[in-house]
Amino acid sequence: MYQFNYHKASSVADAAALLTRNPEARALAGGQTLIAAMKLRLAAPPDLVDLAGIKELSGIKVDRGTLTIGAMTRHAEVAASREVLQSIPALASLAASIGDRMVRNMGTLGGSIANNDPAADYPAGVLGLGATINTNKRKIAADAFFKGMYETSLEAGEIITAVSFPVPKRAAYAKFKNPASRYAIVGVFVSEGAGGVRVAVTGAGTSVFRASQLEKALASRFSPDAVAGIQVSADGLNSDIHASSEFRAHLVTVMAKRAVNAAIAGK
Amino acid sequence: MSVKVSMTVNGKPVTAEVEPRTLLVDLIRDNLRLTGTHVGCDTAQCGACTVHVNGAAVKSCNMLALQAQGATLVTIEGIAAADGTLHPMQEAFREHHGLQCGFCTPGMVMSAIDLARRHSNLTEETIRAELDGNICRCTGYHNIVKAVQAGAKATRS
Numbered sequence A: 001m002y003q004f005n006y007h008k009a010s011s012v013a014d015a016a017a018l019l020t021r022n023p024e025a026r027a028l029a030g031g032q033t034l035i036a037a038m039k040l041r042l043a044a045p046p047d048l049v050d051l052a053g054i055k056e057l058s059g060i061k062v063d064r065g066t067l068t069i070g071a072m073t074r075h076a077e078v079a080a081s082r083e084v085l086q087s088i089p090a091l092a093s094l095a096a097s098i099g100d101r102m103v104r105n106m107g108t109l110g111g112s113i114a115n116n117d118p119a120a121d122y123p124a125g126v127l128g129l130g131a132t133i134n135t136n137k138r139k140i141a142a143d144a145f146f147k148g149m150y151e152t153s154l155e156a157g158e159i160i161t162a163v164s165f166p167v168p169k170r171a172a173y174a175k176f177k178n179p180a181s182r183y184a185i186v187g188v189f190v191s192e193g194a195g196g197v198r199v200a201v202t203g204a205g206t207s208v209f210r211a212s213q214l215e216k217a218l219a220s221r222f223s224p225d226a227v228a229g230i231q232v233s234a235d236g237l238n239s240d241i242h243a244s245s246e247f248r249a250h251l252v253t254v255m256a257k258r259a260v261n262a263a264i265a266g267k
Numbered sequence B: 001m002s003v004k005v006s007m008t009v010n011g012k013p014v015t016a017e018v019e020p021r022t023l024l025v026d027l028i029r030d031n032l033r034l035t036g037t038h039v040g041c042d043t044a045q046c047g048a049c050t051v052h053v054n055g056a057a058v059k060s061c062n063m064l065a066l067q068a069q070g071a072t073l074v075t076i077e078g079i080a081a082a083d084g085t086l087h088p089m090q091e092a093f094r095e096h097h098g099l100q101c102g103f104c105t106p107g108m109v110m111s112a113i114d115l116a117r118r119h120s121n122l123t124e125e126t127i128r129a130e131l132d133g134n135i136c137r138c139t140g141y142h143n144i145v146k147a148v149q150a151g152a153k154a155t156r157s
Helices: A012-021 A034-039 A075-080 A082-087 A089-096 A101-106 A109-115 A122-128 A212-220 A224-228 A245-265 B024-031 B088-095 B105-118 B124-130 B141-156
Strands: A005-008 A026-028 A047-050 A060-063 A066-070 A132-135 A139-141 A146-148 A160-166 A170-177 A184-193 A196-202 B003-009 B012-018 B050-053 B056-059 B072-074
Touching: A012 A047, A026 A034, A060 A082, A066 A082, A066 A109, A075 A082, A075 A089, A075 A101, A075 A109, A082 A089, A089 A122, A089 A170, A089 A184, A101 B056, A101 B105, A109 A122, A109 A160, A122 A146, A122 A160, A122 A170, A122 A184, A122 A196, A170 A245, A184 A212, A184 A245, A196 A212, A196 A245, A212 A224, A212 A245, A224 A245, B012 B024, B024 B050, B050 B105, B056 B105, B088 B105, B088 B141, B105 B124, B105 B141, B124 B141
Parallel strands: A005 A047, A026 A047, B003 B072
Antiparallel strands: A060 A066, A066 A160, A132 A139, A132 A160, A170 A184, A184 A196, B003 B012, B050 B056, B050 B072
């Protein structure tokens, strides 16, 4: 790892000032991706701004049909939270499926979506539930947040403070994971709520995306049979040693079916 | 450029001068000379570097020493009783021969203690699922699972 300057932010305003003053600086959340990338010298920020000391960035609350999770809330906390298990159990089980126990004890919601890894789990939950990303500057709809591979609409000095999820009628996440990395080869998050049916796919493309073909079919009939016959196009999907684009396209339908089944069963 | 980092390790306050880039595992092994915590893969996959930070199992090769500023740490050296009596989980690993070469064992034991704390009834299935962050390259998993099950039971009694 290359040398860097370490700053521990005491507040969101302090962190924003540090990030603005040092344009090449990176915010450090749980570090489960960033530290690993820095060790490999894939990332070499001259300054790190540690957000872990900012108390107001952590916590979980449910208020009038909205579940709000602080950006620095660890995956293990989300997975075990009574509020999350009662309001959106699919999100708790998604959090429980990330990495392994030790990674879940460090990794955070804000860190995951700010990084926007094409195979990360949280982007599927955030987009699939039509969540709102709250930052120190504004509120961003999930549909406008995920821009491309490792790319989001966050601006310089902008810090995610929390994510607000509308509580759906039902939802589920199904993931076909890489057995070594536990990242999604394909993960599909399905929800049905006030905003209609949403289907978000991770792992398959350059970034999380909504599968409108599947959404339409499920909007007319929320049943695994409604999507069983749909063949998703492999055009533009990822292809690597783990899975061809055709296999990933096939998995999108299979995972969507599993997610719909689980949503109906309430699991 | 070095900075001062302080924390409590196995009940004792420690202070060290480290570079910001110093990993927690390097502080533990090189500065504190607690070499029971191992570096296996060094890429946050194998879990040989597992320690407890504020009661939670984490991979010390994948965090900065500075991220543990002010924290309470427990390493494999800190779990046996002062008179040398093994922790029930260590004793269970010995009894059930939950190791072959032993390299992964410190991490396995630290993860197993964390696991036993969180589950009142540990099934074989739960143990296998929850230990997926610890890799034994001797593939001695069968006895490890037996040891964790027995160790969890002994920890509770």
